[in-house]
Amino acid sequence: MGLRLAQALGADDRIDEVFGVDLDDPPVGIPRLEFIRADIRSPLIARVLNATRADTLVHTNITSSVGRAGSRSQMKEINVIGTMQLMAAAQHAGRLRRVVVKSSGAIYGRLATEPSILTEDHASRRADLSGYGKDCAEAETYARDFGRRRSDVELVILRTQNMVGPTIDTGMTEYLSLPIVPTALGYDPRIQLLHEDDALAALHACVFRAPRGIYNLAGDGVVYLSQVIRRLGRPPLPLVQPTAAAAASLLRRFNLVDFPLDQLTVLMFGRVLDTRRAKEAFAFAPEYTTAEALEDFKQRRTPERRTHVGRHHSWERELFDYLNRRGANREFV
Amino acid sequence: MTPGADVIRIDARVRDVGRLRCRATTASGRPCRNYALEGDDYCAVHGRTRSNRRAAPAASTRTEPPPEAASAGVMEWLRNRLSGAYEVDDFGLDSRLLGDVLGPLIKPLYERWFRVRTVGVTRIPDVGPAMLVANHSGTIPMDSVMMTYAVAYEHPARRIVRNVGADLVYRLPFVGSLARKAGTVVAHDDDALEVLRRGELLGVFPEGFKGVGKGWRERYRLQRFGRGGFIALALRARVPIIPVAIVGAEEAYPMIGNIKPLAGLLGFPYFPVTPTWPLLGPLGLVPLPSRWIIEFGEPVAMDEYPEAAAEDPMLVFDITDTIRDRIQQMLFKNLNARGGTFL
Numbered sequence: 001m002g003l004r005l006a007q008a009l010g011a012d013d014r015i016d017e018v019f020g021v022d023l024d025d026p027p028v029g030i031p032r033l034e035f036i037r038a039d040i041r042s043p044l045i046a047r048v049l050n051a052t053r054a055d056t057l058v059h060t061n062i063t064s065s066v067g068r069a070g071s072r073s074q075m076k077e078i079n080v081i082g083t084m085q086l087m088a089a090a091q092h093a094g095r096l097r098r099v100v101v102k103s104s105g106a107i108y109g110r111l112a113t114e115p116s117i118l119t120e121d122h123a124s125r126r127a128d129l130s131g132y133g134k135d136c137a138e139a140e141t142y143a144r145d146f147g148r149r150r151s152d153v154e155l156v157i158l159r160t161q162n163m164v165g166p167t168i169d170t171g172m173t174e175y176l177s178l179p180i181v182p183t184a185l186g187y188d189p190r191i192q193l194l195h196e197d198d199a200l201a202a203l204h205a206c207v208f209r210a211p212r213g214i215y216n217l218a219g220d221g222v223v224y225l226s227q228v229i230r231r232l233g234r235p236p237l238p239l240v241q242p243t244a245a246a247a248a249s250l251l252r253r254f255n256l257v258d259f260p261l262d263q264l265t266v267l268m269f270g271r272v273l274d275t276r277r278a279k280e281a282f283a284f285a286p287e288y289t290t291a292e293a294l295e296d297f298k299q300r301r302t303p304e305r306r307t308h309v310g311r312h313h314s315w316e317r318e319l320f321d322y323l324n325r326r327g328a329n330r331e332f333v
Numbered sequence: 334m335t336p337g338a339d340v341i342r343i344d345a346r347v348r349d350v351g352r353l354r355c356r357a358t359t360a361s362g363r364p365c366r367n368y369a370l371e372g373d374d375y376c377a378v379h380g381r382t383r384s385n386r387r388a389a390p391a392a393s394t395r396t397e398p399p400p401e402a403a404s405a406g407v408m409e410w411l412r413n414r415l416s417g418a419y420e421v422d423d424f425g426l427d428s429r430l431l432g433d434v435l436g437p438l439i440k441p442l443y444e445r446w447f448r449v450r451t452v453g454v455t456r457i458p459d460v461g462p463a464m465l466v467a468n469h470s471g472t473i474p475m476d477s478v479m480m481t482y483a484v485a486y487e488h489p490a491r492r493i494v495r496n497v498g499a500d501l502v503y504r505l506p507f508v509g510s511l512a513r514k515a516g517t518v519v520a521h522d523d524d525a526l527e528v529l530r531r532g533e534l535l536g537v538f539p540e541g542f543k544g545v546g547k548g549w550r551e552r553y554r555l556q557r558f559g560r561g562g563f564i565a566l567a568l569r570a571r572v573p574i575i576p577v578a579i580v581g582a583e584e585a586y587p588m589i590g591n592i593k594p595l596a597g598l599l600g601f602p603y604f605p606v607t608p609t610w611p612l613l614g615p616l617g618l619v620p621l622p623s624r625w626i627i628e629f630g631e632p633v634a635m636d637e638y639p640e641a642a643a644e645d646p647m648l649v650f651d652i653t654d655t656i657r658d659r660i661q662q663m664l665f666k667n668l669n670a671r672g673g674t675f676l
Binding site for chain 1: 415416417418419420421422423424425427500503504505506507509510513514518519521522523524527
């Protein structure tokens with residue numbers, strides 16, 4: 001996401017300078033991007049941020065992937081400590097006027113008892129969350145604390161629904177790419193998806209015009225998981241509950257699906273976000289409904305992309321790997 | 334006494350629309366390019382899912398179709414099912430499943446087994462939101478199913494009632510997903526308000542588990558109406574309340590005992606003992622053939638109260654009691670009018 005956003009902003013005349021911060025060089029040259037190699041987990045990020053004299057900061061580095069982070073503790077370090085350091089640095093960046101943080105719908109836990117359509121007010125208490133969801137909750141807390149201390153800065157927090165698209169790799173795309181799709185026996189959740197292009201457009205819009213606040217991002221409409229699997233033309237494999245968690249661990253072990261374990265409830269009870277607030281605040285208008293995002297994923301996802309990361313070495317491959325693995329935070333002027 | 338069958342026959346019209354295109358607009362704003370179904374202005378995907386057409390489950394045109402259309406329709410239906418090419422609403426209502434599968438399954442139960450008679454179904458408005466408030470009874474909440482069927486098949490606009498269900502329902506495997514597909518929503522203010530905001534009918538059973546889980550001796554005695562939350566909700570949404578009295582569900586599964594330890598073990602609010610359950614095993618799930626009357630009362634307008642009424646607990650309790658009294662009166666009246674319980 002970070003990389004694609006940098007490309008989009010680089011092509012936008014309204015922006016003078018774009019800086020990207022990450023641990024790895026971007027795999028492709030991006031016009032007008034000034035790249036800085038730095039780690040957001042280190043306090044040095046404050047100096048980097050100040051040196052750029054940026055007025056807008058976009059943080060897209062809260063990751064759901066244990067595999068890409070290395071381990072769960074690494075992942076937590078990146079998500080929570082990274083955000084903490086970045087927000088501490090942002091507090092001292094005097095020229096900063098706008099901060100956009102990409103969080104996630106994972107912040108809505110306890111799905112079995114929540115209303116069918118979740119507004120932004122239904123974020124679970126941290127005690128009810130674990131794993132990725134908890135990371136998001138903690139990162140958001142640091143962001144909100146920052147927003148409170150720097151009331152002159154417009155803080156925008158985006159909670160994205162599970163993303164799919166022709167290029168992006170997420171737990172959901174990997175899950176939906178399995179030749180046989182495991183499901184929880186007796187549970188047919190409503191699935192709501194966000195197309196990567198719509199996510200990108202929303203991030204881009206937030207750099208300019210979203211008023212401060214927390215916004216859900218998702219495509220319109222829902223599709224049952226059973227429909228999703230049938231539309232993709234894949235056979236489902238219903239598993240009884242105790243084996244489902246074990247299956248998820250196994251899939252991760254063999255690097256097939258990196259679906260956060262705490263998010264398995266999504267595949268039992270579903271999670272549908274209410275996007276009315278984003279639509280009203282900054283005219284968020286997803287081009288793809290859930291059904292269309294799924295169709296686009298089905299049509300444009302080339303077969304070799306269904307096999308897992310790391311076996312194909314094309315230029316494109318690297319770009320996409322980079323994009324998804326290291327969607328590190330980026331600053332933009 | 335088969336008003337249900339009458340209505341279905343009248344609606345079984347077959348219009349010759351030829352090969353018209355579907356009139357719907359897709360979610361992305363393009364006109365739908367599918368051919369319209371026979372006897373319909375919409376294609377298989379859009380036909381039953383559009384809000385203005387929700388009230389017309391497909392069973393209406395299926396009861397007496399020409400034979401060749403029937404087989405073509407069934408094939409089309411199966412194709413859509415197997416390819417997942419059908420639409421559901423945000424809450425998960427699968428109107429095709431409801432109209433084409435669940436409706437016909439419930440029909441014999443409604444018409445032959447319980448011989449349901451309805452009173453005042455036309456008091457429900459043809460369009461726009463309203464809240465149906467009904468008594469709850471019968472161990473297994475068969476009453477909500479029958480009430481929904483009554484409105485879907487006997488009301489001229491054939492509307493679908495969105496009943497609220499306790500979160501326990503959604504946690505159960507199979508039951509939870511089926512309940513969603515049948516159009517129920519979660520018993521949460523947000524869900525209820527959203528249903529009303531979309532102009533749909535909301536079905537509420539304020540007695541909750543106290544109603545379904547009460548003993549045989551307390552039959553037709555209304556339990557406490559929750560804490561008046563549903564009234565506050567109707568006041569906030571400014572929608573009329575239609576009191577509904579359901580007679581007959583009490584005798585379908587008369588609860589003569591409650592094995593509390595087993596209920597605790599399974600995490601259920603009660604574990605019922607009926608004359609046939611668990612004695613006869615799965616056979617005990619067959620309801621007794623009680624005779625039913627469902628009466629829909631005069632709507633009680635909520636928009637004549639001031640905006641802030643929902644914030645006034647005394648007023649809310651007051652309205653709650655009024656509604657409760659009305660339902661209780663209707664229950665007693667229809668109990669007398671019913672005659673024999675089973676015959």
